[in-house]
Amino acid sequence: MTKKISSWDIVNIARGPYRKTSLDYIDNLFEDFIELHGDRLGYDDKAIVCGIGKYNGIPVTIIAEQKGRTTQENIERNFGMPNPESYRKAIRLMRQAEKFNRPIITFIDTKGAYPGLHAEEHGQGEAIAKSMLTLANIKVPVINIVIGEGSSGGALAIGVANKILMLEYAIYSIISPEGFASIIWKDSSKKEKAANKMKLTSKDLLNLNVIDTIIKEEKEDSDDNFMKVIARIKKELDLSLEELMKLSPKELCYHRYEKFRKIGTYKKEKVN
């Protein structure tokens, strides 16, 4: 590749049909993973996968947005767009992680929370808010990895973490470039221009101090290259866990508070 890769190119890589999904990472990062189902309120939404596994021999709780890898799976998983019940399942397992003192590792990969009738009747906004609120005060380390598409509140709901790692060709944004273009320029076909303006790549987000670390990716898709990425994630997870496991529950909450408290860009108005 000689041409410089644009933000719009990265959007297309992040959305690529063959891009690895959360379960591919889970299978390669954790031992003895067991998926746990249900929100205990009447539903089991499949757009978020939750469970327990071992990382370097330590039990951890895993919460991951999961796109389908086949058409059939995509239908089952609602194309990775969670309904409120997914967030309520996640909240249940966050609390359980705290009870058993397990670190939480979350994976972001979604076009956003599902905008449907059922979702609104069941409090999509409330579910996202409560998921963030639960993570804000949880007494165990939380590490978030953005692996594909991270779009809007539906992504951030599981993103209130002590450390945020992001794959080089993942994206993280307030809305899709198509949505952004239709709001700003009343023309959704200006999606490419939007992508290049939105600061949604890992490099942009590191500069804005929204994420902590970029995980380098290989340009070509292959099994060998995927294992290289897994090794890099492991290295960063090791460093993050080592640092965070030294902190007391109170310090962990404070660390998370300070991290998000600082986000915002404003200048002091000129004093006349």
Added chain:
Amino acid sequence: MTIESIKKREYPSSNKKSNIDIPKGKWLKCPKCKEIIYRPTFVKSLNICPYCNYYFRITCKDRLKLIIDDGTFKEFKLNIETTNPLELSEYEAKLKKEKEKTGLDEATLSGIGKINDNKVVIAIIDSNFFMGSMGSVLGEYVTFSIEESIKRKLPLIIISASGGARMQEGIISLMQMAKTTCAIAKHNEEGLLYISVLTDPTYGGVTASFASLGDIIIAEPGAMIGFAGPNVIKQTIGEELPPGFQTSEFQLKHGFIDLIVKRKEMKETITKLIELHKGSGIIDKKN
């Protein structure tokens, strides 16, 4: 998407057609029933249509007058403005227009005041400015208000009216949801009272953060409240939405708000709720 669809709010119950342009002054037209309203009557009825009971959106200054005791309000002045993080010239132009239109610097008014002699921290969001959207500055004012309420051990009242996160600041706006939510989490730990009041419209990133996290959540009658905007949902599911979808009454039926309170009874209801939280030893009237 959310903001756009709310602006284009439809009023399905209007069966009366009126194309008369009403000159600004003594008369105005109700956007819902299209009746012509005499302005002094309208002001007396707290900006509610006397014919169809439609609640007009009101400015943060008018809202403050309805809730806070006269002469007790002290505004928080942070003297901050956005840096336009995505360097959008459209954003600068729009901000300028919004400032001229409303005479406000941002979509919020916050500070300390008294409600029937009870000292509180209050933050009001104004949908007249940039559809009350939350960017860095609004996020900072809300967070600052929550922190002041913690510092001074005062009840917190946030009155929302917002299209959601402000798209023009991109990811920085999205992160204001996390910032304000972390502050609410801290507020919870302190055992302090937070009353969230939802007014027309409350959507998107505001619904999905502090607005949904009140100990008590109150809404004005007929307000539109939701996460995704109605047009986005209509496009996604390809069906018409049921009547009354996403209104306060819909939210009450589905269990997402505690109560619906009329505009003229809001102050008394909030007062009662504050009184009912006394005795926990935290709220002291003399504060």
